[in-house]
Amino acid sequence: MVKRKFGWTNVEVPIIGQGTWMIEGSQAREQRAVAALRLGLDLGLTHIDTAEMYGNGRAEELTAEAIGARRSEVFLVSKVLPSNASYDGTLRACERSLNRLGTDTLDLYLLHWSGRHPIRETMRAMETLVQRGCIRFIGVSNLDLDELKEAQRALRHERLACNQVLYHLGDRGIEYRLLPYCAEQQIAVVAYSPFGHSGFPSPAGRGGRVLAGIARNQGRTARQVVLNFLVRRPGVFTIPKASRKEHVLENSQSLEWELSGEDLNAIDEAFPAPDHEVPLGML
Numbered sequence: 001m002v003k004r005k006f007g008w009t010n011v012e013v014p015i016i017g018q019g020t021w022m023i024e025g026s027q028a029r030e031q032r033a034v035a036a037l038r039l040g041l042d043l044g045l046t047h048i049d050t051a052e053m054y055g056n057g058r059a060e061e062l063t064a065e066a067i068g069a070r071r072s073e074v075f076l077v078s079k080v081l082p083s084n085a086s087y088d089g090t091l092r093a094c095e096r097s098l099n100r101l102g103t104d105t106l107d108l109y110l111l112h113w114s115g116r117h118p119i120r121e122t123m124r125a126m127e128t129l130v131q132r133g134c135i136r137f138i139g140v141s142n143l144d145l146d147e148l149k150e151a152q153r154a155l156r157h158e159r160l161a162c163n164q165v166l167y168h169l170g171d172r173g174i175e176y177r178l179l180p181y182c183a184e185q186q187i188a189v190v191a192y193s194p195f196g197h198s199g200f201p202s203p204a205g206r207g208g209r210v211l212a213g214i215a216r217n218q219g220r221t222a223r224q225v226v227l228n229f230l231v232r233r234p235g236v237f238t239i240p241k242a243s244r245k246e247h248v249l250e251n252s253q254s255l256e257w258e259l260s261g262e263d264l265n266a267i268d269e270a271f272p273a274p275d276h277e278v279p280l281g282m283l
């Protein structure tokens with residue numbers, strides 16, 4: 001899997017990683033998801049995104065099961081819930097996540113979205129976690145420009161490494177202001193729900209037909225075209241969730257080939273980016 005430098009850090013991270021939202025459920029469903037995550041690791045999709053929220057911690061336990069003895073291969077990311085994101089609450093939440101994940105250190109820890117606790121308190125806790133060696137890098141998620149700047153200002157000793165945000169063909173709002181700002185500040189942008197969670201364009205609709213045409217010409221699939229498009233700019237990563245092995249394999253083959261100028265224009269026309277400021281989308 002192709003890697004790139006993660007924001008200002010010197011760490012090379014796979015451009016396509018793996019999400020873990022909604023991997024919990026019946027035993028059969030969970031075992032299928034664990035097997036899919038493991039195949040992803042074999043294929044180099046070693047950036048794994050989880051959160052204390054997912055299945056009330058169950059997704060973190062399943063992530064630990066999938067990783068097993070391969071912890072050193074993984075760029076492991078988890079998130080604190082806004083309701084836990086006071087100074088003390090963040091420290092405690094991180095400890096619980098580390099226990100569920102069976103590890104001493106997270107590579108990246110994110111505030112999941114902003115809530116009632118002041119961002120400066122959460123960021124102070126994040127700096128304590130870095131000092132204690134519990135996390136390597138600090139990030140945020142679902143923060144629009146003003147809150148992102150507030151988080152940056154709140155950090156005294158560390159720099160913000162990433163903003164994880166909604167980005168898919170049906171919501172290209174970040175391209176207007178947030179993405180250029182993050183590029184300028186060397187903050188990695190991690191695109192979540194790259195397939196719109198469950199709203200992938202129907203092959204029968206106009207957009208779906210455009211994607212199918214590009215995919216046919218490129219000898220690829222529509223999903224591969226989408227992932228390739230979303231990470232076309234430097235500094236952008238994505239974390240599709242796939243709990244079926246065939247989906248993981250398909251997603252892993254989305255890079256190392258290029259969309260033509262004509263393909264990019266066709267996508268822009270079918271799925272236009274806004275030409276003005278829009279509020280940050282969120283799931």
Ligand SMILES: NC(=O)c1ccc[n+]([C@@H]2O[C@H](COP(=O)([O-])OP(=O)(O)OC[C@H]3O[C@@H](n4cnc5c(N)ncnc54)[C@H](OP(=O)(O)O)[C@@H]3O)[C@@H](O)[C@H]2O)c1
Pocket residue numbers: 018019020021022049050112141142164165191192193194195196197198223239240241242243244246247248250251283
């Ligand atoms: N920070 C946040 O607030 C936030 C919010 C949402 C998501 N996230 C993160 O981003 C990750 C991805 O987002 P998401 O889970 O919302 O949705 P997504 O990745 O856009 O889509 C997941 C869906 O696409 C299907 N899929 C994946 N690859 C496929 C393929 N090659 N062909 C056909 N279907 C395919 C999956 O099916 P199968 O599972 O059956 O394979 C699943 O139903 C999450 O898991 C989570 O880690 C973060």
